[in-house]
Amino acid sequence: MTTTTQTTCPYCGVGCGVTATLDGDNAVSIAGDGQHPSNKGSLCSKGTALADTVDLGGRLLHPRVDGVRADWDTALARVASGFADTIAEHGPDAVAFYVSGQLLTEDYYIANKLMKGYIGSANIDTNSRLCMSSAVAGHKRAFGEDVVPGCYDDLEAADLVVLVGSNTAWCHPVVYQRLMAAREADPNKKLVVIDPRRTATADTADLHLPLAPGTDVALFNGLLAYLANNGFTTDLPGGAEAIAAAGPGRDIQGGDIATVAEAVGVDDADLQTFFEWFAATERTVTVFSQGVNQSSAGTDKVNAIINCHLLTERIGKPGACPFSITGQPNAMGGREVGGLSSTLAAHMGFDQADTVQRFWDSPAIAREPGLKALELFEAIEAGQVKAVWIMATNPLVSLPDADRAKAALEQCPLVVVSDVMRHTDTADLADVLLPAAAWAEKTGTVTNSERMISRQRAFLPMPGQARADWAIMCDVAQRMGFADGFVYEGPAAIFREHAALTAFENDGDRVLNLAGLADLSEADYDYLAPTRWPVTTCQPLRAAGAMPARQGVDQLFADGTYPTADGQAHLVAVTPRGPANAVSADYPLALNTGRIRDHWHTMTRTAKSPRLAAHIPEPFVEIHPADAELYGITDGALATITTAWGQAALRVITTERQRQGCLFAPMHWNDQFASSARIGTAANPAVCPISGEPEFKHTPAAIAPLAATWYGFIYAVRPLWVRAMAGIDWWIKVPGERFVRYEIAGCETPTDLKTTARHWLGVAARDVDWLEAADPAAGTYRAAHVDAGHLEAAVFIAPTPERLPERSWLAGCFTGQAMTEAERAAVLAGRPADASADTGPQVCSCFGVGRKTILRAIKSDGLDSVEAVGRALEAGTNCGSCKPEIAELLSQADKA
Amino acid sequence: MHDNHQPKLDLVVIGNGMAGLRVIEDLLEIAPERYNIIVFGAEPHASYNRIMLSPVLAGDKAFADIQIHDRRWYEANGITLYTGEAVATIDRRRRMVISAEGREVGYDRLVLATGSRPFIIPVPGHDRPGVISFRDITDVDDMVKASENGGKAVVIGGGLLGLEAAYGLHKRGMDVTIVHLMDQLMERQLDPAAAALLQHSLAQRGLSFRMGAETAAITGDDAGHVNGLRFKDADDSTLDADLVVMAVGIRPNIDLAKASGLHCDKGIVVNDTMQTYDPRIYAVGECVEHRKAVYGLVAPLWDQAKVCANHLAWRGHSQYDGSVTATQLKVTGIDMYSAGDFADDEAADTLTYADIRRGVYKRIVLREGRIAGVVLYGDTRDGPWYFKHMQAGTDVSAFRDLLLFGKAFVETGADETADEHDAEAA
Ligand SMILES: Cc1cc2nc3c(=O)[nH]c(=O)nc-3n(C[C@H](O)[C@H](O)[C@H](O)COP(=O)(O)OP(=O)(O)OC[C@H]3O[C@@H](n4cnc5c(N)ncnc54)[C@H](O)[C@@H]3O)c2cc1C
Numbered sequence A: 001m002t003t004t005t006q007t008t009c010p011y012c013g014v015g016c017g018v019t020a021t022l023d024g025d026n027a028v029s030i031a032g033d034g035q036h037p038s039n040k041g042s043l044c045s046k047g048t049a050l051a052d053t054v055d056l057g058g059r060l061l062h063p064r065v066d067g068v069r070a071d072w073d074t075a076l077a078r079v080a081s082g083f084a085d086t087i088a089e090h091g092p093d094a095v096a097f098y099v100s101g102q103l104l105t106e107d108y109y110i111a112n113k114l115m116k117g118y119i120g121s122a123n124i125d126t127n128s129r130l131c132m133s134s135a136v137a138g139h140k141r142a143f144g145e146d147v148v149p150g151c152y153d154d155l156e157a158a159d160l161v162v163l164v165g166s167n168t169a170w171c172h173p174v175v176y177q178r179l180m181a182a183r184e185a186d187p188n189k190k191l192v193v194i195d196p197r198r199t200a201t202a203d204t205a206d207l208h209l210p211l212a213p214g215t216d217v218a219l220f221n222g223l224l225a226y227l228a229n230n231g232f233t234t235d236l237p238g239g240a241e242a243i244a245a246a247g248p249g250r251d252i253q254g255g256d257i258a259t260v261a262e263a264v265g266v267d268d269a270d271l272q273t274f275f276e277w278f279a280a281t282e283r284t285v286t287v288f289s290q291g292v293n294q295s296s297a298g299t300d301k302v303n304a305i306i307n308c309h310l311l312t313e314r315i316g317k318p319g320a321c322p323f324s325i326t327g328q329p330n331a332m333g334g335r336e337v338g339g340l341s342s343t344l345a346a347h348m349g350f351d352q353a354d355t356v357q358r359f360w361d362s363p364a365i366a367r368e369p370g371l372k373a374l375e376l377f378e379a380i381e382a383g384q385v386k387a388v389w390i391m392a393t394n395p396l397v398s399l400p401d402a403d404r405a406k407a408a409l410e411q412c413p414l415v416v417v418s419d420v421m422r423h424t425d426t427a428d429l430a431d432v433l434l435p436a437a438a439w440a441e442k443t444g445t446v447t448n449s450e451r452m453i454s455r456q457r458a459f460l461p462m463p464g465q466a467r468a469d470w471a472i473m474c475d476v477a478q479r480m481g482f483a484d485g486f487v488y489e490g491p492a493a494i495f496r497e498h499a500a501l502t503a504f505e506n507d508g509d510r511v512l513n514l515a516g517l518a519d520l521s522e523a524d525y526d527y528l529a530p531t532r533w534p535v536t537t538c539q540p541l542r543a544a545g546a547m548p549a550r551q552g553v554d555q556l557f558a559d560g561t562y563p564t565a566d567g568q569a570h571l572v573a574v575t576p577r578g579p580a581n582a583v584s585a586d587y588p589l590a591l592n593t594g595r596i597r598d599h600w601h602t603m604t605r606t607a608k609s610p611r612l613a614a615h616i617p618e619p620f621v622e623i624h625p626a627d628a629e630l631y632g633i634t635d636g637a638l639a640t641i642t643t644a645w646g647q648a649a650l651r652v653i654t655t656e657r658q659r660q661g662c663l664f665a666p667m668h669w670n671d672q673f674a675s676s677a678r679i680g681t682a683a684n685p686a687v688c689p690i691s692g693e694p695e696f697k698h699t700p701a702a703i704a705p706l707a708a709t710w711y712g713f714i715y716a717v718r719p720l721w722v723r724a725m726a727g728i729d730w731w732i733k734v735p736g737e738r739f740v741r742y743e744i745a746g747c748e749t750p751t752d753l754k755t756t757a758r759h760w761l762g763v764a765a766r767d768v769d770w771l772e773a774a775d776p777a778a779g780t781y782r783a784a785h786v787d788a789g790h791l792e793a794a795v796f797i798a799p800t801p802e803r804l805p806e807r808s809w810l811a812g813c814f815t816g817q818a819m820t821e822a823e824r825a826a827v828l829a830g831r832p833a834d835a836s837a838d839t840g841p842q843v844c845s846c847f848g849v850g851r852k853t854i855l856r857a858i859k860s861d862g863l864d865s866v867e868a869v870g871r872a873l874e875a876g877t878n879c880g881s882c883k884p885e886i887a888e889l890l891s892q893a894d895k896a
Numbered sequence B: 001m002h003d004n005h006q007p008k009l010d011l012v013v014i015g016n017g018m019a020g021l022r023v024i025e026d027l028l029e030i031a032p033e034r035y036n037i038i039v040f041g042a043e044p045h046a047s048y049n050r051i052m053l054s055p056v057l058a059g060d061k062a063f064a065d066i067q068i069h070d071r072r073w074y075e076a077n078g079i080t081l082y083t084g085e086a087v088a089t090i091d092r093r094r095r096m097v098i099s100a101e102g103r104e105v106g107y108d109r110l111v112l113a114t115g116s117r118p119f120i121i122p123v124p125g126h127d128r129p130g131v132i133s134f135r136d137i138t139d140v141d142d143m144v145k146a147s148e149n150g151g152k153a154v155v156i157g158g159g160l161l162g163l164e165a166a167y168g169l170h171k172r173g174m175d176v177t178i179v180h181l182m183d184q185l186m187e188r189q190l191d192p193a194a195a196a197l198l199q200h201s202l203a204q205r206g207l208s209f210r211m212g213a214e215t216a217a218i219t220g221d222d223a224g225h226v227n228g229l230r231f232k233d234a235d236d237s238t239l240d241a242d243l244v245v246m247a248v249g250i251r252p253n254i255d256l257a258k259a260s261g262l263h264c265d266k267g268i269v270v271n272d273t274m275q276t277y278d279p280r281i282y283a284v285g286e287c288v289e290h291r292k293a294v295y296g297l298v299a300p301l302w303d304q305a306k307v308c309a310n311h312l313a314w315r316g317h318s319q320y321d322g323s324v325t326a327t328q329l330k331v332t333g334i335d336m337y338s339a340g341d342f343a344d345d346e347a348a349d350t351l352t353y354a355d356i357r358r359g360v361y362k363r364i365v366l367r368e369g370r371i372a373g374v375v376l377y378g379d380t381r382d383g384p385w386y387f388k389h390m391q392a393g394t395d396v397s398a399f400r401d402l403l404l405f406g407k408a409f410v411e412t413g414a415d416e417t418a419d420e421h422d423a424e425a426a
């Protein structure tokens, strides 16, 4: 029996619909959901590989308390009493939740309700702070509410799409695919990419502006001034001020293209082209994401962009809007329930605390904003927050200055972590570790970047003792004495309550309104088709399986009315300012961090998929060749990146895609997968003063070669505990189809490589099947361990990276089958023998002449005697013992 | 050609073995009319391939298979052949050789190709019946005869010859023990690792070993026939034997040359054109010492014979520069290849490959980035390829990391044209 479930991809903010099919053997296959309006059947590489990630390898299946397995009762009691006691002794602000855009809306709702309505503190923040909060703040300043005005259809409808700080091709692949398809259909549509790096996205653009990091405000102020100079006017509040701030007399001579181009570090003519296209194109969408948000001027950058759209009235119309794309699957859902410490609930602020408390009928209510992510960890460090519950996020990898966060957690009296994985850098520090349900097991809703609420539906049973996050929290709440507010039959009930809260006392002053969904029956909820909010009226919902009836409004603000006090949109006067920490003589380079195509966040799930790991298997630092030369760095070798906050050691890629003076390193790798690739430890903790979002895109850094004396890699069928291996100073782990690969390096070459290698591979017994090739003088060593004909492990060591063989052929030796003779002979070469060099069985051993070679020569050169063969090939001319065989071959060839 | 009008000179060749015969063959090819050729061979047969005595002993080949030329061939080429007739004296003043039979033959040019003699350790009992060396077909006949009743054989000497003898006798049904002075077999050609593999696979085939054992005496029964060995060790241990084969080395056969006053050291000293101190007299083969080197394998003889024949034919100035040699063991199913100098010292870089389960071991010694020596065991396919690079003095640095894996990994695509050929033909 096969069953098919419609659910939603748990990765990026595109929020693609996915169908998961379970066959009779419970094998999972994944496909794009053709009925989902956001992706219309497409999936990117990450989504496609979801089936690889649902196995239970590495899963956390039981609660653990103080490092030992415990039952739920014990674990919940410990959490509840820990929180209750801390609150009793030090007040509600001594506890905190740090949650995640990976949680479902229902989970998020419960977390927010518990913290803000029952504990009475606003100390709940989320990892969305790290990627989205500048957009939230910018939206609020401009529109009065955190609302994305457009939808993906607008990207297709637009004649000009401007991507700012968004490597869409890698980070939001399906949106990018839709965009590409639209351009293909209409070649007149233009694409401009604004990004310091020449990313994969930039490759396909009509125009790439590789601006200097942190100059976005200068660029869009320049554009605003240019637009104002070219006939665009506005009566909107803040308009005059914004133009004045952008215009003549300010730091940057707005409108003077050369001055702007210089400030921004791009070519005059390119900038002119961009300005002209923008001015001339009615249907313009500006997409922005982390490249804009993750900045100490993040909110200003957002408003600089929105200002241009407001001035040109390119908002609320098909194909025209500023468009923030979120990174996470449910960053939007989290924002909707109010899971950031800076809002209260359902897009209501602290000024509406009474309203919310009335709705919740709760014993308490937070009346002040709580701690933002970085402040929260600082408060833990300072001992002000004494109990923290971290859910579905890995802050020790994702936070800037992550080692400081680590130190903070280490000395925090109570750290509770809910996660799906047994080991994450953060989980390893937990006092209480709670097994949460994973994507395939969860039931609830998520909201994507275009306000589309989609169902996530479970298609696998919960393994071990894993439980849904909302259920875990409700249990804790009840044990803390909050039974009344936390009795739910299931996620549908929570969702109804959430929807009801959005509609509660909402006379149109809040765009977020799910009134139409507040009375969903269990069945309606089960079958809820993707629905774009607001959903103000109760419309009959069609069952999944049919194209969903269009629910919400595609383009908001079409009537020019905004949820501000004056009902108008606001332009915000912004002034360019450099990154919080400028580059200096000691730290001369600007370090930028970001995503790569096939990994998600801290890799806890994507690393399970060999297909995904294969795209970019290891963490790297990209550097411009000229900088590489300057700092003595070579492509393929290792380099240490040092900032005032931390360090990472990464593989070097030299590329002209990188701007001079800049470095790029991916954010994903962590201590589970690498010895020193947690780039977050090096990122500066500077934040945007308005949004509190960290400046990941600009940390002053120095780079130097890592003084490795040897490089190597290990392939092993079973994971090895490399971190504990003597002599390995640097490593990364790359999961493969039937193996794990470790790239390794060290600063001192072990004297006895053979003993060392056997030790690493855990091969102690003397009589094991062990192959080796050693050149000690050159410092190279290669060995393989074979068991019953199967390749178990292989290790390769060389003094320089380029002396190691290519990895892919070896990966193919791990077939689960016994090795072939040819593979065995070749395994340490790391590549197959030249097939054309197959000379056949040896005939003349003195000169190494094979049967096939002789037959070929007899045929092609018309050889007719043993002597002739001898003259042509030397065969038989030394000891002569093969002459009879040669004669035999001649007579064979004669007959043939 | 004007050669034809010159009167033929008399060329006498002493020794109808591998080297002497090759000189004649080469000469017939390039200057068939120049000489009257007279050959003396101490052995009774026309000519045979000596190195194939091992497969004959092992029963893999018959004597007929290893004959090189029969008497008709000599006749057809106008060569006078005296077999079973050793030359006893050379009268250099009269330019005459005198055979053991008293036959006198004059020469204009003389080629000495007397080969070498097995070295017999002068222990008590070395001359007993049942103590045999391994050099010529009569030795093989004797061993075959001795093996007919089964029994125990002891081979003294764990070198190439000793092992081939031991293997042959084992195949003929004898219970064979190899007695070797050193702790490892073939210490001149193999390193300890390869030797251990070799010993292991020979032991698996049923051969026994007494390593590090020095023979004190060869003991005999009442009739004087050999019945065992006694060793020089603390407890004077003994080993029973019905047959003892001495294969502890060879000595160049220089008695005749010495007696005729030619300068000899280890061997008959020759220059780069293979001439002795008497320019009318050449010497080739194992009896020769060239630039202080003495050889015990055929490959150098071919080079020597060619130079010698060229010089005899007055053909240009080819000269012999000495040879680098490679050794292989002719034991069915055992592949072993050794060439050059693989001593491990400061100046040498040693590369090793070992796949013990598959019985493969390789050791390559580099000096200044060039192959100085190579030992291959189990997979000898690339031996000749390494050997060529060794001879050519190729700087292998560019492919050093793949060197151990051989030609098929280094020269990718090298044979492509041949394959295209095949494809077209098909
Ligand atoms: C069993 C065996 C296996 C071998 N296997 C190999 C191998 O695998 N590879 C390899 O390269 N080499 C091998 N060799 C060595 C190789 O056979 C010799 O290097 C080669 O035969 C030497 O040639 P030669 O002409 O110098 O000596 P020989 O072939 O020994 O010829 C010398 C001849 O001269 C005769 N002679 C001596 N004195 C006189 C005289 N006064 N008058 C007339 N005739 C005389 C001898 O009887 C003999 O017939 C092997 C040798 C043996 C015995």
Ligand code: SF4
Pocket (backbone or CB within 6 Å): A009, A010, A011, A012, A013, A014, A015, A016, A039, A042, A043, A044, A045, A046, A047, A048, A172, A173, A174, A175
């Ligand atoms: S990762 Fe994003 S683009 Fe890719 S399938 Fe999932 S939701 Fe769609």
